[in-house]
Amino acid sequence: MKFFADTADTDAIRELAATGLLDGVTTNPSLIKKSGRDIMEVTKEICSLTDGPVSAEVVALDHPTMMKEAEILRKIADNVCIKVPLTVDGLKTCKALSSDGTQVNVTLCFSANQALLAAKAGATFISPFVGRHDDNGFDGMQLIDDIRLIYDNYGFGTEILVASVRHSMHILEAAKIGADVMTAPPAVILSLFNHVLTDKGIAAFLKDWEATGQNIG
Numbered sequence: 001m002k003f004f005a006d007t008a009d010t011d012a013i014r015e016l017a018a019t020g021l022l023d024g025v026t027t028n029p030s031l032i033k034k035s036g037r038d039i040m041e042v043t044k045e046i047c048s049l050t051d052g053p054v055s056a057e058v059v060a061l062d063h064p065t066m067m068k069e070a071e072i073l074r075k076i077a078d079n080v081c082i083k084v085p086l087t088v089d090g091l092k093t094c095k096a097l098s099s100d101g102t103q104v105n106v107t108l109c110f111s112a113n114q115a116l117l118a119a120k121a122g123a124t125f126i127s128p129f130v131g132r133h134d135d136n137g138f139d140g141m142q143l144i145d146d147i148r149l150i151y152d153n154y155g156f157g158t159e160i161l162v163a164s165v166r167h168s169m170h171i172l173e174a175a176k177i178g179a180d181v182m183t184a185p186p187a188v189i190l191s192l193f194n195h196v197l198t199d200k201g202i203a204a205f206l207k208d209w210e211a212t213g214q215n216i217g
Ligand code: E4P
Pocket: 006, 026, 027, 028, 107, 127, 129, 131, 132, 163, 164, 165, 183
């Protein structure tokens, strides 16, 4: 499963890239706002920090203006992936861009039927929001399971990009289901390293090692 960082914080992206765990980045208008930076400038810097896809989202609601915005965004770098909302105009834009060889991430997916539409429109990635789904009394992971089944039934190449990931259990469940990608805040990705028994084990080994009085090298 590929790991994307769901952030526009370039320091955090740099830190994750250094672990070798980073396969791409997703941004959205809220994350750009949080960064306090200009979308063109920050997206360009992010694209230089990873060879993987960097999702940059259009904000227009109509197809012609979405196309104009996509044209501007995709010139930022070769690894820009255009993010469009799951609407009629968004999927028209998805179809036009993907037919032209541009990577497209269809965002704000909350049903398996919506995911089916995005695959038919040639999306590179579909982004079902599991956290927001759970927050509203639905089962986010059931949604991923359903999309996996449907995509496998028909051999769709659209990659399932599990989004709105809140904690490590979302990542574990997504991996068990066979999602292609997950995007999460850097802190959630780094939390995967944590285990109390790892910490205890290191402390015990260090204590015994000190008692030997030895040094390596
Ligand atoms: C995905 O691409 C979105 O940017 C993101 O995962 C939304 O997550 P949130 O529900 O935590 O805002």
